[in-house]
Amino acid sequence: MPTSARNWEDLPLNTPPDGQHLDNMKAHLDLILMALEALTEISSDGILQAVHALNLEEVIADRVALWRLRQSNPKRKSSGGRKKMDVEEARSLVIIIGYLAQEHRELLRRAVGLLEQMIAQNQEPHQASLLGDYLDNFSQIYQDRLEEGEKVTTQSLTQLAFKLLVDLLFYSSHNGHRRLWLALLDYSIP
Numbered sequence: 001m002p003t004s005a006r007n008w009e010d011l012p013l014n015t016p017p018d019g020q021h022l023d024n025m026k027a028h029l030d031l032i033l034m035a036l037e038a039l040t041e042i043s044s045d046g047i048l049q050a051v052h053a054l055n056l057e058e059v060i061a062d063r064v065a066l067w068r069l070r071q072s073n074p075k076r077k078s079s080g081g082r083k084k085m086d087v088e089e090a091r092s093l094v095i096i097i098g099y100l101a102q103e104h105r106e107l108l109r110r111a112v113g114l115l116e117q118m119i120a121q122n123q124e125p126h127q128a129s130l131l132g133d134y135l136d137n138f139s140q141i142y143q144d145r146l147e148e149g150e151k152v153t154t155q156s157l158t159q160l161a162f163k164l165l166v167d168l169l170f171y172s173s174h175n176g177h178r179r180l181w182l183a184l185l186d187y188s189i190p
Contacts, residue, residue: 038138056095077146167183
């Protein structure tokens with residue numbers, strides 16, 4: 001895991017993303033952070049602690065800068081915040097997500113293992129308290145923060161929450177931040 005904002009060697013960028021791709025990256029990074037918040041109940045302070053541990057203060061100086069960066073998601077409800085995120089900020093968020101996912105790897109493993117177990121037993125995942133709490137938290141965060149929050153079906157929201165949970169487990173690996181970065185470069189969110 002890089003410990004400096006200037007250590008981007010393992011986050012390659014051959015060509016800069018265009019405006020639409022960057023918007024998709026912003027939206028996806030925010031969704032991943034929402035899933036992480038929903039599972040771990042991490043706060044802005046927890047994210048800022050990761051910023052300090054990773055020496056990323058030049059990119060994300062304080063709570064206001066973090067808020068503005070999160071508000072750059074074009075799918076957010078509020079019209080406040082900054083509407084632009086640059087590649088360095090995206091890389092910083094990728095590194096932060098990888099770091100936080102690694103810190104909570106055991107919880108992620110337990111949640112994904114429980115999800116697999118419930119599916120194998122043909123039971124509803126939300127019946128397990130850990131998964132039920134995660135789904136409730138994720139749904140609440142999603143509906144509170146995103147424009148389409150009120151319109152999305154419970155089934156599609158549940159599928160998204162569980163997909164993000166599994167993705168977070170992959171991002172908790174040693175090179176998880178690299179996996180996330182490459183995934184962001186490879187596809188765009190509809």
